Amino acid sequence: MRVGVLGTGRVGRAIAARLAELGHEVVVGTRDPTATMTRTEPDGMGNPPFRTWAEAHPQVRGGSFADAAAASEVIVNATSGAGSLPSLTAAGEDNLAGKVLLDIANPLDFSAGMPPTLLVKDTDSLGEQIQRAFPQAKVVKTLNTMNALVMVHPDRVPGDHSVFVAGDDANAKQTVMNLLHGFGWSADNIVDLGGIRSARGVEMYLPLWLSLRQALGTGDFNINVVRA
Amino acid sequence: MRVGVLGTGRVGRAIAARLAELGHEVVVGTRDPTATMTRTEPDGMGNPPFRTWAEAHPQVRGGSFADAAAASEVIVNATSGAGSLPSLTAAGEDNLAGKVLLDIANPLDFSAGMPPTLLVKDTDSLGEQIQRAFPQAKVVKTLNTMNALVMVHPDRVPGDHSVFVAGDDANAKQTVMNLLHGFGWSADNIVDLGGIRSARGVEMYLPLWLSLRQALGTGDFNINVVRA
Numbered sequence: 001m002r003v004g005v006l007g008t009g010r011v012g013r014a015i016a017a018r019l020a021e022l023g024h025e026v027v028v029g030t031r032d033p034t035a036t037m038t039r040t041e042p043d044g045m046g047n048p049p050f051r052t053w054a055e056a057h058p059q060v061r062g063g064s065f066a067d068a069a070a071a072s073e074v075i076v077n078a079t080s081g082a083g084s085l086p087s088l089t090a091a092g093e094d095n096l097a098g099k100v101l102l103d104i105a106n107p108l109d110f111s112a113g114m115p116p117t118l119l120v121k122d123t124d125s126l127g128e129q130i131q132r133a134f135p136q137a138k139v140v141k142t143l144n145t146m147n148a149l150v151m152v153h154p155d156r157v158p159g160d161h162s163v164f165v166a167g168d169d170a171n172a173k174q175t176v177m178n179l180l181h182g183f184g185w186s187a188d189n190i191v192d193l194g195g196i197r198s199a200r201g202v203e204m205y206l207p208l209w210l211s212l213r214q215a216l217g218t219g220d221f222n223i224n225v226v227r228a
Numbered sequence: 229m230r231v232g233v234l235g236t237g238r239v240g241r242a243i244a245a246r247l248a249e250l251g252h253e254v255v256v257g258t259r260d261p262t263a264t265m266t267r268t269e270p271d272g273m274g275n276p277p278f279r280t281w282a283e284a285h286p287q288v289r290g291g292s293f294a295d296a297a298a299a300s301e302v303i304v305n306a307t308s309g310a311g312s313l314p315s316l317t318a319a320g321e322d323n324l325a326g327k328v329l330l331d332i333a334n335p336l337d338f339s340a341g342m343p344p345t346l347l348v349k350d351t352d353s354l355g356e357q358i359q360r361a362f363p364q365a366k367v368v369k370t371l372n373t374m375n376a377l378v379m380v381h382p383d384r385v386p387g388d389h390s391v392f393v394a395g396d397d398a399n400a401k402q403t404v405m406n407l408l409h410g411f412g413w414s415a416d417n418i419v420d421l422g423g424i425r426s427a428r429g430v431e432m433y434l435p436l437w438l439s440l441r442q443a444l445g446t447g448d449f450n451i452n453v454v455r456a
Contacts, residue, residue, distance in 0.1 A: 117351055121350055122349060157455070161452075198443075200439075201437075202439075204435050204436065208392075208429030208432065211421045211428075211430075214421075215419060221456060223452065225449060226389045226450055227449045
């Protein structure tokens with residue numbers, strides 16, 4: 001498929017590299033492509049300059065948010081929580097209309113230091129905000145409950161463990177589940193939570209994820225839903 | 229041990245019955261014991277009248293919140309989220325001082341219907357509120373991430389799955405872990421999240437738990453933390 005990945009951080013890079021490896025046509029979008037490609041310092045999260053990554057992944061094209069969205073059937077939101085709505089606005093409502101919008105972003109607010117708080121919660125979610133802002137896009141929330149390496153290589157964590165999907169459009173969820181299968185997620189380990197409203201639960205899981213990362217001393221873990 | 233269980237709902241009954249079965253001396257506390265024992269209708273959550281349960285569990289004593297707390301080394305808060313601070317106040321600060329306070333309550337607000345929202349979240353938690361209100365009690369948050377039957381009979385759910393503990397006092401956490409072992413939780417499946425601040429994560433997990441219950445069509449499930 002043609003997939004536009006918005007965001008050049010750890011998550012965007014992991015998703016884009018894995019999709020390209022699996023034979024998809026990938027365009028990575030960023031706010032200011034020239035600035036992104038000329039930067040020679042690590043980014044704000046300590047990732048190496050994007051240019052280094054891009055040179056190692058010549059099969060991935062780069063461009064603006066709008067370039068990535070216009071070129072693609074599926075758009076992946078891998079921007080920050082605070083940056084999601086502005087980035088998607090820059091991608092262009094028309095470029096998102098009718099398309100699958102796979103939303104991985106977590107609405108974390110790091111402005112008061114660690115641990116982060118949530119920009120939206122409880123009676124609303126970022127997934128729902130995005131769906132409301134872009135009603136013609138088919139938003140599917142998924143993959144936000146684990147670190148980037150586990151998202152695209154679930155076999156890093158042994159045995160069964162779960163990935164959640166939430167969205168209002170059944171066909172869009174099926175498209176996303178097919179991409180998840182490609183990453184290595186078995187059908188039994190994909191939990192369909194229902195409509196996009198269920199984004200609340202998976203976003204509000206983040207404080208527990210952060211506690212677990214601290215307690216376990218690693219982000220290389222996931223949770224498995226076990227039924228009686 | 230001598231354990232006071234505050235609350236006569238589904239969770240209080242399950243915990244009290246299991247503790248008594250395991251040979252602990254249990255007093256169940258309620259706001260108004262006479263009213264609780266004379267009621268012949270199901271309670272607000274559809275549970276059979278407490279009197280019926282009490283007659284089937286003659287080894288469990290009943291009393292006021294203060295009776296239950298005064299008689300006990302460990303106090304279990306199995307009241308509702310909204311009722312927790314008033315119930316603990318009725319139990320009496322002096323009756324809680326120096327004791328282990330095992331807190332299972334979830335700060336759920338059902339006043340606007342289903343799904344409930346959270347009365348406290350993100351930058352605070354009910355566990356922390358209780359610890360601040362009763363600084364001489366040793367609050368340990370645990371068991372709030374699953375239904376009552378799974379709490380006390382973890383073997384209802386097959387294989388490995390996790391229970392979390394959070395609290396500032398290491399000895400109190402050890403006492404709680406010993407009680408959990410008695411219920412059937414293996415040491416490997418008890419995840420120590422650190423201080424009581426981590427109550428935020430386990431309380432904010434509830435919206436995901438509620439989504440999962442709806443998606444799975446049962447509350448008989450739990451999550452297992454799987455490490456790479």
